[in-house]
Amino acid sequence: MTTRIELRTSPHVVKGTSVERIMFHVVLALLPIATFSVWQYGLSALALIVTVTLACLGGERLFNHLSGQQSTLSDWSATITGLLLALTLPPAFPLWMGAVAGFAAIALGKALFGGIGYNVLNPALVGRAFVQAAFPVAITTWVPAFAPGRFGGFAPTTFTAPLMTPPDLSAWAKSALDGFTGATPLARWKFDNVLATPQDFLSGAVTASAGETSAILILLCGAYLAARKFMDWRIPAAVLGGAALTALLFQMLDPARYPDPLFVLLSGGLMLGAVFMATDMATSPVTPVGVWIYGALIGVVTVMIRYFGGLTEGVMYAILLGNALAPLIDQVTQPRVFGEVKAKSVKAKSVRAKPLKGEKA
């Protein structure tokens, strides 16, 4: 035999998963949500999603080039960042601002730290935090869902020239859908004490960011990822559980002032954040205890910001805070090593053999 012999060290078989595969399935899981968003908000939302995603991909490629790496576009992670970021923005967000958000997400949230796996904060949320600080008006300017003419044209703000202030939307929005107030359910609860009903949320007929309204769809897509083991189900469970318990506690203290837990779960970006952002692998803990602490922390902080902060929405900062704490959480929740703690008690106790048949115990 004159064959070449390969030499490798064990293990010689692998499970066959890869980063690309995981990320690709996350993209797949995000597509229904993006599609629902386009159906809800029309061409403006479509243009925004495409622009932000392209900005992220462009940014990723640029930084690959600058750092002399091979292209990492094929790992799908920049696509995820783009889709997620677009889904957290108001549907009529000016496209140039969306492009800024996308670029900032990759530049400040990912490339600065060294690319995939090394980022400390969720890049999509870094991008959103950036534009929230830079364009405070545009990011709280909402448009109505299911406006009749949504596939006939774009919202006036969508094609704002770069570096220009977008025009005022309220007149257009009112004409697009009668009785549109331009406030999210969270803002209406906070400032007018008006509660949206679960029916409003389930039908998607609420004012919100592009991808936040379809709680059921988000849960379904999340369930798909969890079932295929591309996502850690414990994190969304902990986030939603933490938020619901905190809300329940406050409601028991003062039912007149605080809304019920269901409202807290369904409103704003909590669902999208819990299922798709808090679960970002690179920025969440890896230890079994750590993921529960991390998730619960995000849930509790979200509710705290909503109830007591100046902002109406707190998911973004709660997750960013959780991301920042993740390494510390990992550090203090290292798993118990096999045979470690029990070492002494086992030695003292030892195992007693079962008495033999016929022998007195």
Add this chain to the structure above:
Amino acid sequence: MNFLPFFKQNTFARGVHPDAQKSTAGSPIRRMPFASRMILPLVQHIGKPAVPLVRAGEEVVRGQPLARADGFLSVPIHAPADGVIEAIELKPSARGPWVESIVLRVYEGSTQEVRWANPRDIDAMAPAEILQAIQDSGMVGLGGAAFPSHAKLAVPAETKIHTLVVNGCECEPYLTCDHRLMLEYPEDLMTGIRLAMKAVGAERAIIGVEDNKMDAVAAIQAAIEKVGLADGRVTVQAVPTKYPQGAEKMLVKSLLGVEVPAGGLPMHIGVVVNNVGTLALLGSLLPEGCGMTERVVTVTGPGIRKPGDYWVPLGTPMRTVLKWAGVNNANEDAGEREIILGGPMMGQAVASLDVPVTKGVSGILVFDKLRIEDDRKLWPCIKCGECVKACPMGLNPSMLGMLAGRREYEEMGAHYHLGDCFECGCCTYVCPSHIPLVQQFRVAKGILRGKAT
């Protein structure tokens, strides 16, 4: 306090589920013919090399000792066939370095009868005599580690052993040699168990078998009843199929529900673990007073044409084994293969076809080009936590891998329990970034060992 038996799992935490690939389990063990030339390394076990008793040109008969044990942690070597000693010289070993080996030219016309035997009544033997007889037989652990069997059974006088755990898990994919031994030689296994129990003074023995081998469980149960050990002293128990169920500490946890203290041995909680293959062979050798001259090897893998379990004479060169089992030549032109001694999770790839089958070789796997060519593109760790969910020892391979990348080996040992890693390979198996985690840990452990001495 055992008030919640309902929640008590009879297995260890974490672990992985690789494809079993045990296609050879269905057919009986066959005998491999004698090679024309055998190579017998003087060190086929953990411990000191054996000392040759023969010289070049000397004629030997099958079963005759060729080398004697050098001290306690050493075992003798017996002639696997009638023949003449050609030389005692350096030959390539599986691990790479060339080692002192006895080269035996086999007499082709010989009947190859074992004529070197010393039949005796094993029931009349005292524990110390049993241990001596085991050492004289040259037996080592056949699971792969090749630790001298008598040394494993020799427990210090102050240590009380209550249970002998018999390891019939065979959790490595592809391997079926233990499975076949359990099916075909259950009575030898019982003899071996009785001997081992007597040697360590254990009052009971539990045979743990993975639940993908229920036919072996049934065969053992029948044998237990047949030899009259069914009074509770010897029991067989099925454990969930999960890698690495066959690791000593994992199996003890699965069967007894107790964790062996970190850094300790099963002995420290009154348990001795032995492999079924080892005990079955002991059970057939000791009553006859023979030495170990052959073992069962699973020869399989996508690159093998006649996969199966074979009785292979020790010292048979890999080339002969592969020739006999038939290497798949379909893509000879591509010609890249991986030849692995042992299972695919922990086995050792060999570089030379002149490497012989030694006492610790449980399987020979041949992967062809298709199998080895999967492109394992390396990504940075994305902290998915899969390795943490897989590590049976409860370590944090993600963190250890990061530290290894920064060469902070002391930190790995001091704070992240590197020393508890037994290199099962689960972390590398699951890693989506294809980071060679266990390989890095091996290097790190080697470096730390080097610094310690």
